[in-house]
Amino acid sequence: MPSARFWIKSRPAWPEESPPSHPGMKADPSQPRFPAGANSLIATHLSPDLYRSLARIRSKSGFTLDAAIRSGLKNPDSSIGIYAGDSDSYACFAPVMTPIIRDYHKINDTQGHLEQFTPVHLSNPDPEGRYIRSTRIRVARNLKDLPFCCHIRAGERVKLEKRVIRALEKLPEGLAGDYISFNSLSQKDYTGLVQKKLAFPKGDRFQEAAGLNRDFPLARGVFLSHDKGFRVWVNEEDHLRIMALESGPDLSAVFNRLCSGLDALSPHLAFAFDPELGFLSSCPTNIGTAMRAGVHIRLKKLEQARDTLNRIVARHHLQIRGTGGEKTAVNQSVFDISNARRLGVSANDIIRDLHTGISAIIEAEKNL
Ligand code: DAR
Numbered sequence: 001m002p003s004a005r006f007w008i009k010s011r012p013a014w015p016e017e018s019p020p021s022h023p024g025m026k027a028d029p030s031q032p033r034f035p036a037g038a039n040s041l042i043a044t045h046l047s048p049d050l051y052r053s054l055a056r057i058r059s060k061s062g063f064t065l066d067a068a069i070r071s072g073l074k075n076p077d078s079s080i081g082i083y084a085g086d087s088d089s090y091a092c093f094a095p096v097m098t099p100i101i102r103d104y105h106k107i108n109d110t111q112g113h114l115e116q117f118t119p120v121h122l123s124n125p126d127p128e129g130r131y132i133r134s135t136r137i138r139v140a141r142n143l144k145d146l147p148f149c150c151h152i153r154a155g156e157r158v159k160l161e162k163r164v165i166r167a168l169e170k171l172p173e174g175l176a177g178d179y180i181s182f183n184s185l186s187q188k189d190y191t192g193l194v195q196k197k198l199a200f201p202k203g204d205r206f207q208e209a210a211g212l213n214r215d216f217p218l219a220r221g222v223f224l225s226h227d228k229g230f231r232v233w234v235n236e237e238d239h240l241r242i243m244a245l246e247s248g249p250d251l252s253a254v255f256n257r258l259c260s261g262l263d264a265l266s267p268h269l270a271f272a273f274d275p276e277l278g279f280l281s282s283c284p285t286n287i288g289t290a291m292r293a294g295v296h297i298r299l300k301k302l303e304q305a306r307d308t309l310n311r312i313v314a315r316h317h318l319q320i321r322g323t324g325g326e327k328t329a330v331n332q333s334v335f336d337i338s339n340a341r342r343l344g345v346s347a348n349d350i351i352r353d354l355h356t357g358i359s360a361i362i363e364a365e366k367n368l
Pocket of ligand 1: 040077078079080081082206237283285286326
């Protein structure tokens with residue numbers, strides 16, 4: 001039973017409330033106005049009373065609720081609408097973060113993070129390689145002593161990049177590679193790397209509104225192992241997105257490569273972590289394992305039998321995204337299918353769910 005620390009009950013004294021910015025400060029901070037039609041989790045859970053009780057709280061790095069909800073205020077189609085500015089945001093704003101976390105991750109206060117990330121040996125779900133185009137597994141990680149990407153200052157971002165580059169030099173031979181700082185690239189070279197999917201683009205409108213694109217491309221970059229099968233994004237939505245990927249269906253090889261990379265980096269980087277919430281991320285959807293394990297899979301028949309596909313996906317705790325990822329369309333019958341759960345399950349649970357679910361989907365595709 002996780003302690004109540006993050007589940008509000010016996011909270012420590014509130015962090016010092018920010019003093020009124022001027023003597024005439026209104027006793028009642030003006031209520032945030034969510035766009036018409038907004039049904040994000042922040043719009044659902046942030047009542048006027050709750051806003052009043054949190055409006056003056058500042059986290060240890062000075063982050064405020066107003067800053068946290070900028071994206072949800074600006075984008076009526078936000079699904080979540082709030083980002084954390086540092087580790088402390090999860091404690092400071094727990095009265096609204098907790099219901100959002102429980103709602104999104106579908107957990108109650110007896111469930112919490114499960115830590116298990118060990119190598120696996122799974123059968124090949126697509127031996128003829130007829131369906132799975134590629135496999136990609138990533139985790140989000142943030143350093144615990146720096147503000148997260150929507151609140152970090154320019155100098156801190158540069159410091160973080162240097163610290164990560166030093167840690168990358170400790171990778172074993174099989175994962176060794178090169179770090180490419182976007183600052184060092186011409187616009188043409190940077191755009192070329194983005195088109196080849198070797199570099200990440202500037203954040204979308206949700207991330208823009210959250211402040212994640214500030215100072216771009218300062219201290220942004222990617223590490224690419226020599227075989228391109230292990231990569232690290234620096235200062236995207238999180239301080240680090242650590243990933244393993246390859247063409248084809250070898251889930252075990254990709255999972256085990258990521259496991260090796262994390263084992264090599266973790267001793268040199270202190271990650272933001274909480275026993276109940278797991279690894280802490282900018283977006284509360286990514287806490288826990290902070291893992292997204294998925295495949296790009298071509299399903300010509302199930303594309304025409306979407307209810308069948310949706311039933312199998314739900315049964316195995318998976319989710320469907322478009323070919324280009326979040327909020328994109330499915331092109332040429334290629335679906336992005338990945339784990340739906342990040343918190344309350346371990347990394348090994350996730351890869352097992354993916355393996356079992358993808359095997360069932362391929363069986364259904366064959367039988368249609
Ligand atoms: N688009 C934002 C975040 C949703 C989750 N995806 C992330 N974190 N990349 C929203 O509130 O809809």
